[in-house]
Amino acid sequence: MTIETEQNEISARFEDYGLRPEILRAIARKGFAAPMPVQSRILEDASLTEGDLIVQARTGSGKTLAFAIPIFNGMEKKSPTPQVLVLSPTRELAQQTAREFAWLGVEMGATVAALVGGLDMERQVRALKDGASVVVGTPGRVLDHIRRGSFVTGGVRILVLDEGDHMLDMGFRDELEAILSGMESLDKTWLFSATMPPEVVSLARRYLDAPRKISLVADIACHDDISQKTYVIPARKRFEGLANVLLWENPSRTLMFCATKIETQDIADKLCDEGFKACAIHGDMSQRERNNALASLRGGRVDILVATDVAARGLDIDGISHVIQFGLPGNLETFVHRSGRTGRAGREGANLALLTGRELRSFKQMVQGSNFQMQVIPAPDADEIEGTQKSRFENALIERSIEGDEYRKWAAEVLERDDAELMVAGLLACAHGEQPRGYSIRNDVQAEMNRDRHRDSAPERERRGRVQGNSVRRSMQGGVQVRIAAGRDDGWEVGALLGAFCRSMSISREDVGNIKLRETSASIELSPRAAEMLESRKPRMAKEGLVISSVKFLEGDEQPAERANRPAYRERPERQSAEHRDRDRSSRRRKTGFEYSRSRRD
Numbered sequence: 001m002t003i004e005t006e007q008n009e010i011s012a013r014f015e016d017y018g019l020r021p022e023i024l025r026a027i028a029r030k031g032f033a034a035p036m037p038v039q040s041r042i043l044e045d046a047s048l049t050e051g052d053l054i055v056q057a058r059t060g061s062g063k064t065l066a067f068a069i070p071i072f073n074g075m076e077k078k079s080p081t082p083q084v085l086v087l088s089p090t091r092e093l094a095q096q097t098a099r100e101f102a103w104l105g106v107e108m109g110a111t112v113a114a115l116v117g118g119l120d121m122e123r124q125v126r127a128l129k130d131g132a133s134v135v136v137g138t139p140g141r142v143l144d145h146i147r148r149g150s151f152v153t154g155g156v157r158i159l160v161l162d163e164g165d166h167m168l169d170m171g172f173r174d175e176l177e178a179i180l181s182g183m184e185s186l187d188k189t190w191l192f193s194a195t196m197p198p199e200v201v202s203l204a205r206r207y208l209d210a211p212r213k214i215s216l217v218a219d220i221a222c223h224d225d226i227s228q229k230t231y232v233i234p235a236r237k238r239f240e241g242l243a244n245v246l247l248w249e250n251p252s253r254t255l256m257f258c259a260t261k262i263e264t265q266d267i268a269d270k271l272c273d274e275g276f277k278a279c280a281i282h283g284d285m286s287q288r289e290r291n292n293a294l295a296s297l298r299g300g301r302v303d304i305l306v307a308t309d310v311a312a313r314g315l316d317i318d319g320i321s322h323v324i325q326f327g328l329p330g331n332l333e334t335f336v337h338r339s340g341r342t343g344r345a346g347r348e349g350a351n352l353a354l355l356t357g358r359e360l361r362s363f364k365q366m367v368q369g370s371n372f373q374m375q376v377i378p379a380p381d382a383d384e385i386e387g388t389q390k391s392r393f394e395n396a397l398i399e400r401s402i403e404g405d406e407y408r409k410w411a412a413e414v415l416e417r418d419d420a421e422l423m424v425a426g427l428l429a430c431a432h433g434e435q436p437r438g439y440s441i442r443n444d445v446q447a448e449m450n451r452d453r454h455r456d457s458a459p460e461r462e463r464r465g466r467v468q469g470n471s472v473r474r475s476m477q478g479g480v481q482v483r484i485a486a487g488r489d490d491g492w493e494v495g496a497l498l499g500a501f502c503r504s505m506s507i508s509r510e511d512v513g514n515i516k517l518r519e520t521s522a523s524i525e526l527s528p529r530a531a532e533m534l535e536s537r538k539p540r541m542a543k544e545g546l547v548i549s550s551v552k553f554l555e556g557d558e559q560p561a562e563r564a565n566r567p568a569y570r571e572r573p574e575r576q577s578a579e580h581r582d583r584d585r586s587s588r589r590r591k592t593g594f595e596y597s598r599s600r601r602d
Contacts, residue, residue, distance in 0.1 A: 012034060013034055014034070019069065020073055022107035023069060025107060030103065032065075038216050043066075043070065048212050048214070052209050054208065054211045056216065063192050068097075071084055071134075075105075078109060078133060079155055080131050081131070082133060084133065084156065085136075086101075087142065087162065088167075089170055091116040091118060091287060094115075095136075097136045097162065098114040098134075098136040113135050114127075115136070115137030115138070116141050124141075128151055135156075139176055140172070146182065156183060157185065158187065158188045158189075159186055159190070164192065164200050165200050166337075168197075168199045176203065191204055194337065225349060226343035230353045231353070231379045232376060232445055233441070237444055238326075238503070240441050241445070242267070243271075243276075245352065247389065247438050248379075248438075249350070251321045251322035252321045255305050255317065258306060258307070258326050259308075259491065259493070260308065260491055260496070262543070264280045277304065278305070279305060281294070281308075297317060298317060309334060309491060323338055324352045327496060327499055328363055328498075330495045332366050334493070354379070356503075358499075358508070378445045382437065383438075476514075476526070476554055478554065479528045479554050481526075483551075484547060486521070486545060487520045489520055500541075500544040501541075504543070504544045505534070505537045506537070507529070511527040512526060513527070521549075
């Protein structure tokens, strides 16, 4: 496997690569003059596309055209069966990729079929019967068509795995292997991925034959076109901190990430109540609702799209000025993928992480070892926002007055009147009075930052070092292990789950022990102090998507008298027969009212 790296921009034009006239005309109509680095790297060396290929390039690098152009440039005459299959992790990305292929191949008479879930199956079958040259789809729906016999893969010569890391993250390994194992006529397999985790490497070794590799990612945490800021927001006023940052930054078009579907919808609703134009996109929405949300952002009817990671993967929305990461991302790769939604195609953008003091400490550990430069800023306060808003408003008024000369004479007449001050005040109240206002959070933010500085001091680090290990584990003894009926399939990650528990229960990280995250469930250990608070915090926890399905007491070494005085939970009874156990379990469910639910995958 040969590794080749491209560092800087290449000054070249599409005309320099011997492309078909039909392709050049289509590109010119789109207004593209010069190729992006990943496109140049592939086009300048025709041998790269003669066999299997792995391309590691960051999100927003122009990779769709990087594989679409050489595919069409080398495509033979129109075939009655598809010649190309492109697999994408999400419906939205598949549809976007299909649109790119459609306009690029229009003059060649190439047609494209998009096979994605949530849309009419019969229409997709007709597109295949009509002789689509290129098929773009999600693994699940493509495999469904193959098994139905509506998609015959015997003529497919080129397979493209787009965003391979995301497809494996989302649990499509079985579907991918089923498709790959049945593609017996393939000449080439191309894998495009922003990162190369072990799962992607394993897949490539199994199904790609001596692939060439191109890497255009020197450090995935660095992106010259994206400014990085980390705002510290108060743990008990997280939404107020978010509102203040939005008012301060004044973004034109924002993509905001939340940890769960419930939080996504809740934040979008609260923003609308505050006067912001926002909508949500998540896995519980139908495909039509998702498309309407995207159309609202693209059309300017809303300025903020609040999304889960899974729902937003692969979205390519022009003009995203800001990405906001609301809470601690699960890992550095998630952080980088989110930030890549802005600063695309050479445009500048801003990536804002909104973290509590506790989350900030975890985030610092997360980015250790990378070249990520972190600028930590306290979230702005109401008086700072008021001054900035006034200045913006006054500048906007001046710009409007330059365009409207007919009002200047009227203004001069008003200023000569005795009640001029009252008139101007009334105008300002009418024009500016309905704008969203900031919250007073300065003291809360300062307290969090002071606590963070105290924790990072040498004496405090030494003290924490003395209590690590077994003593931390002992603090859970006498506590409880709670189980929730939601896991990775519902968008949870360990960091987000920890933050949700701490926020909803108003506890610290030290009150949380081991966290075991599975596909459809999670178990979390809580200290005795947190266990006492559990019953009263359930309503707040439910709002975070934390619905408890069971509670188990953690045995400890406390004295019998201490155990007798513990108010929250009793010891587990002696083992019973299966008949008694089933009867007691049914009775406990009726008495406790524990809810059992499983959310649909995003």
